[in-house]
Each structure stands twice: as C-alpha cells, then as structure tokens.
Amino acid sequence: MDDFEVDDVVQRALDRLTLLAEATTALSSTLDPDKALRRVCRILVPQLADWCAVDLLEEDGRPRRVCVLHRDPDRLPVGAFTGILPPVPETATGPLARVLRGTGPLLIKHDDVPASQQVADALHAQQLELFAELGCDTAIVTPLRARRQVLGALTIARTTGRTALSSDDLAMVEDLAHRIALAMDNARLHGETLNIAERLQRSLLPSLPDGGRTVLSARYAPAATTAEVGGDWYDSFPLPGGPTTLIIGDVTGHDLRAAITMSQLRNMLRGIACDRQEPPGQILRRLDLAHHTLYPHSTATCVYALLHERIDGSWLLEHSSAGHLPPLLITHEGDTRYLMGGRGLLLGVDPHGERPHASDVLPARSTVLLYTDGLIERRGESLNTSLTRLRQHAAALAREPVDTLCEELLTGLAAQHGDDVALLAVRMPPRT
Secondary structure, eight states: OOOHHHHHHHHHHHHHHHHHHHHHHHHHSOOOOHHHHHHHHHHHOOOOOOOOEEEOOOOSEEEEEEEESSSSGGGOTTTOOEEOOOOSSSSSSSHHHHTTOOOOOOEGGGOOOOGGGGGOHHHHHHHHHHHHOOSSEEEEEEEEEETTEEEEEEEEEETTSSSSOOGGGGGHHHHHHHHHHHHHHHHHHHHHHHHHHHHHHHHHHHOOOOTTTTTEEEEOOOSSSSSOOOOOEOOOOOOOOEEEEEEEEEEOOSSSHHHHHHHHHHHHHHHHHHHOOHHHHHHHHHHHHHHHHTTTTOOOEEEEEEEOOOTTSSSEEEEEEESSOOOOEEESOOOOOOOOOOOOOOTOOTTTTTOOEEEEEEOOOOOEEOOOOOTOOTTTTOOOHHHHOOOOOOOHHSSSSSHHHHHHHHHHHHTTTTSOOEEEEEOOOOOO
C-alpha cells in the first residue's frame, strides 16, 4: 500500500468519525425524537447518502415513517412518503420487514430490487415504491436497536454516479443506528417519566368544591422542561358552617420529597383550619409551628384566605401570606390590583413570629386569582416586570369565564415554563 492509499484510508476514517460525532451532537440537542431524527438525516444527506428514511415502531407494533430526506429538495415534496406504513408481516420477506423483525443490517444492490408489483408483502411493496421514486443503486437497511429491543429502522441509499455502498460501510451504519436508537429510547423514557411525574402530582391535588354563588376554577401544569415533580399546590374547601377557604402554596424544591412535603403540609392545613376556624394569620402561625417541628429543614410559601358572604350580599376576603406572591384582584371592568396586606415570612423561617392578616371587600363580578411563581417569573427579569405582565394579561380577560381566564393565562404566560404552575381563581356573583 503506497502513501496515497494510506492517506485515503486515514481520511475516510476521519470522515466517518466526524460524521458520527456530528450525528451524536444532533441527537443530544433535543428530547423531541422526531426533531432529533430530522437533524440527523440532514447530516447523513448528502455526507453519507443521497437520501435516507427513518421508520419507528408505534406502541401497537405498526411502523411509522417519521422522516424522509433527499439531497435534491425538488424530488421530495413536504410530507411525502411519511406516515403510518402497512403492518409488519408475520413472515418477513422484504428487507425492511426483516430488519424490523430483528435481522441485522442488510446491504441491498440494484439488481436485488424487484418491481413493487411483483411482491405480495404490502410493506415491502411500499418500500420498493420509495426506492423507485427516489432512485437506488445501493442501500443499507439497519435496525434501530436499544436494550435488546428493535425500535425501528434506518434506510440510507446512494444513486447512480456515486460510489456504491459496500459491506465495509455496514459497521459504521450499524454504529450510527445504535446511537440513534439510544437517543430514541432516552427520549421515550423521558416522556414516560414526565407523564408519571405529572400523574403523581395531579393525584395529590384536590377536587374543587361547589362554589355556590361563586365560581371556582383551578389549573396545574407541570414544568415543561423537566421530568420532576414539584411542590406547587392549590386547595379550597368550605369550613363547617362558615366561609370557603382559598389556598395556594409552594414547597421549596423540585423532587419527590417536595411533592410529599406539599401533600402533608396541605393535609395539616386542612386539619388546622377545620378544627380552629381562626383568622388566616393565626392559622398560618399554627401551620408554621407544625411545619417547623416535622420539616425543620424545609421552607414553603402559602396564601391562606377566607371568602365570606356578608349580610348585605357583598363579599369579603380575609387573607394572610407566608412569603407568597400577592393575590390579584381583577374587576369586571378590567381594573387590577394586588392585595398586598397580610404579608409575612416564609413557613419554616420563624415559627414563633406573629403573622398579620388583611381584609378586602370584593366588588361584584370581580375575580381573585391566586398563583405560584412559575406562572410569572422569568430568568433575568425583575419581579415588578413579571407582576405587571400578569396584570396586563388578566385585565384583558376580566370578562371571560373563569375557566377561560385560567386557560388563557397558562397559554399566554407559561407556555415554556421551567417550573410547575398552580392557579386558583374565584369569580364573585353579580350584586342582587
């Protein structure tokens, strides 16, 4: 072997390593499996192939073509060839079906490709139609395998006029497919974990009571960027023979411990409130004493409010805050103001300190909104700016149904939130 041949071999090896590195970077840049696959395909075409396709197996075992990319964009209309494919036959004859059934990477040459009309296997026929439409001198079909499970298949193809794929390329394509499969598996595990975390969190949250003449609505949204449960919660229940409680809180932390502490703190507050029926500041002081005893190294914020209907038909809100963001009052006309009274320290800081409470008369058809910081806070932004943005959004929704108000606030303010969000809103009735 002369120097030129050695240099050529070294260069091909470097090119392959570069391709694998670029593909790995693309796969690790997102947890959205379809987006990751499209990024990888844009690297494979044209560096490795003239076109490529990726098929993933759905939960029911049927393949779905999620990505097809050709080096000539005019050959491939948007969305062409993607979607659900025919089921994998029990007796696999075509290369795609064989790979999805567990066969290793297969090298296909033009002479090995029959016409689609000559095969009875619907999946094989559809793959042959793809070969005929996009051209295929040589191709490699390889399984996407992770944890001994086939997740799908990768097809790469070269057309006439380019060096044909050979058995020497099988190992590199198999390595690439394995990296793709690991990324897909990680994305699926992330999605499953996120779903379990959300279901756990939602199971810890209560159903709202019948508000009577008032209308109650609440929402919980898990963090959009993590798979962790958090400590945000809301609650509302009528006290025996008395007012209705409105509660929102947030335990410090974003893990299972925070969720458990949240649930226990909520239940303690329920018991104290029903047993004592004292002003909000006194209830929070008792809760702080219990919290400090049982969770000495944990802190939490909370708003505890009592909604009273008075003899003259007006409504009064008594409230106290343990380091939580202030409730927002939204009038039917769209005026907004924060209820700043009754503010005190976080739970877990000074359990023996006095806790103030405040009272506000609520106008007819007004809305009181309780919320957690995930709704408004943004990295690098001042709290005043965040609070102003919430007022502006809420004012525009003042006359919308309270369910719509909650939904629109989540959509408008917390679409890509990095923290979980809890909302509780109550709408006052018209004056009679």
